[in-house]
Amino acid sequence: MQTVLGSFLFFVLLRTGTSLECEVCDSMGTNCTGPMKTCEAGQDTCAIILTENSLAGESIQTVMKQCDYSSVCSSPTTYMNMGQGRHVRTSITCCVGDACKTTSPQIPPAMTPNSKRCPACYSFSVSGCDTVTTECAGEENYCLDMVQKITYGKFVLTVNMKGCATENVCETNEGEAVSGGIHTNIMKVSCTPALLAA
Missing domain, CATH: 2.10.60.10 (CD59)
Known part of the structure; x- marks a missing residue:
């Protein structure tokens, strides 16, 4: 009976799976560290959003890490050009688990x-x-x-x-x-x- 019950519990755990956890933070630069957060239902990837912004006259990079939906992973880099050297470029990189520790997002060149x-x-x-x-x-x-x-x-x-x-x-x-x-x-x-x- 214990074997049957153990097998049943193992099956239930396999079916429900474990919830995805992602590091959540935002900072200046290209990397940040923060607490791990259990993602909401349906959020199946960790997203690293890197932005390069020169609107203030100087090029500044900011990074944000969060739980997200895998549909964002295919998003192309966004480009906005407000003239006179002012631009905003944003790139999204997705990862799960240990891969997030070595993932290094890059802003494509102009x-x-x-x-x-x-x-x-x-x-x-x-x-x-x-x-x-x-x-x-x-x-x-x-x-x-x-x-x-x-x-x-x-x-x-x-x-x-x-x-x-x-x-x-x-x-x-x-x-x-x-x-x-x-x-x-x-x-x-x-x-x-x-x-x-x-």
């Missing part, structure tokens, strides 16, 4: 021009921003118009961004997100096909 262009600007102004024309590159086939409200403690900023973007940026949903104490509310996202350069 792409070559694609003969398309968009109006571009970046401004901390509620009223919008003055645009210049910027050349698009690689898969940046869309002109992006995005407005975000960013709250960090008592500081509240409205950010207007226009420029070239890849299609996956245009699929960003309006809504709110919180990371590292920064509350971001995407108030507007719209895209139009990029124009061929004259």
